[in-house]
Amino acid sequence: MLVSILHRITGVGLSIVGLAVLTWWLVALAGDAEGFAAFTKLATHWAGLVVLIGLTWAFFQHLLSGIRHLVTDSGQGFELGVNKTSAILTIIGSVLLTAALWFYLLGGVK
Amino acid sequence: MSLGESASAIGKVEHTGSARHGGEHWLNEKVLSAALLLLGTWFIASLVMLPSLDQGTITEWLRDPSGAVPMALFVIASFRHALDGLKVVVDDYVDDEGNRFAFNTLFFFLAVGGGALALFALARIAFGVAA
Numbered sequence: 366m367l368v369s370i371l372h373r374i375t376g377v378g379l380s381i382v383g384l385a386v387l388t389w390w391l392v393a394l395a396g397d398a399e400g401f402a403a404f405t406k407l408a409t410h411w412a413g414l415v416v417l418i419g420l421t422w423a424f425f426q427h428l429l430s431g432i433r434h435l436v437t438d439s440g441q442g443f444e445l446g447v448n449k450t451s452a453i454l455t456i457i458g459s460v461l462l463t464a465a466l467w468f469y470l471l472g473g474v475k
Numbered sequence: 476m477s478l479g480e481s482a483s484a485i486g487k488v489e490h491t492g493s494a495r496h497g498g499e500h501w502l503n504e505k506v507l508s509a510a511l512l513l514l515g516t517w518f519i520a521s522l523v524m525l526p527s528l529d530q531g532t533i534t535e536w537l538r539d540p541s542g543a544v545p546m547a548l549f550v551i552a553s554f555r556h557a558l559d560g561l562k563v564v565v566d567d568y569v570d571d572e573g574n575r576f577a578f579n580t581l582f583f584f585l586a587v588g589g590g591a592l593a594l595f596a597l598a599r600i601a602f603g604v605a606a
Contacts, residue, residue, distance in 0.1 A: 376557075376560045376561075376564070379557070380560060381557075383553075384553060384589055385589070387550070388592055391550075391596035391597055392592065392593075394596065394600050395596040395600045398530060401530045421519070435505065435508065435509065466523065470523070
């Protein structure tokens with residue numbers, strides 16, 4: 366139930382905030398250095414980072430629960446135990462993937 | 476009794492059958508989401524593997540067909556999938572028919588407009604003169 370609602374909430378967030386950021390990023394890339402510097406400045410500001418980290422978590426959560434939906438669409442995974450475990454795994458997976466990604470991006474590697 | 480004369484809601488729709496397009500639409504959405512599974516993973520993995528995320532490095536990546544083509548597909552698939560998903564949410568939670576139409580129309584314009592803008596920007600990056 367929670368994961369199903371999360372799928373919708375993350376989907377709406379990605380659709381509106383995520384696509385706005387993606388579009389702005391592409392427009393800034395296509396423009397001059399000044400415009401891209403403005404994007405980078407905001408993206409690396411703590412508030413920008415919160416949004417980006419939130420978006421990557423939403424992306425991973427939506428992706429993993431999306432895979433779960435594709436599996437249940439095929440008529441599998443409806444047993445109570447399997448269903449519950451897979452739901453919990455999407456949350457654990459999305460948090461781990463988000464942490465790993467940002468640890469890598471901010472951990473001095475880049 | 477002819478169609479639509481029944482007093483009950485179920486009576487009005489009984490025996491009218493389905494529109495016969497629902498299944499195809501549903502399958503299209505699933506195929507699109509499977510495509511996004513690949514394209515979205517490619518997008519994140521590509522950003523992680525780029526040596527740097529400055530303008531020059533990203534531009535160089537998106538100038539090559541191996542970056543530009545999947546990126547164009549990612550943009551198109553994302554906006555289309557967002558539009559499909561937002562429509563499901565609007566149809567489920569907005570009760571008033573007029574508001575539902577207004578929301579769906581607004582999101583349609585936003586998705587088409589935003590998608591076109593993103594693709595135009597990508598084309599400018601991909602075909603722009605070398606920096």
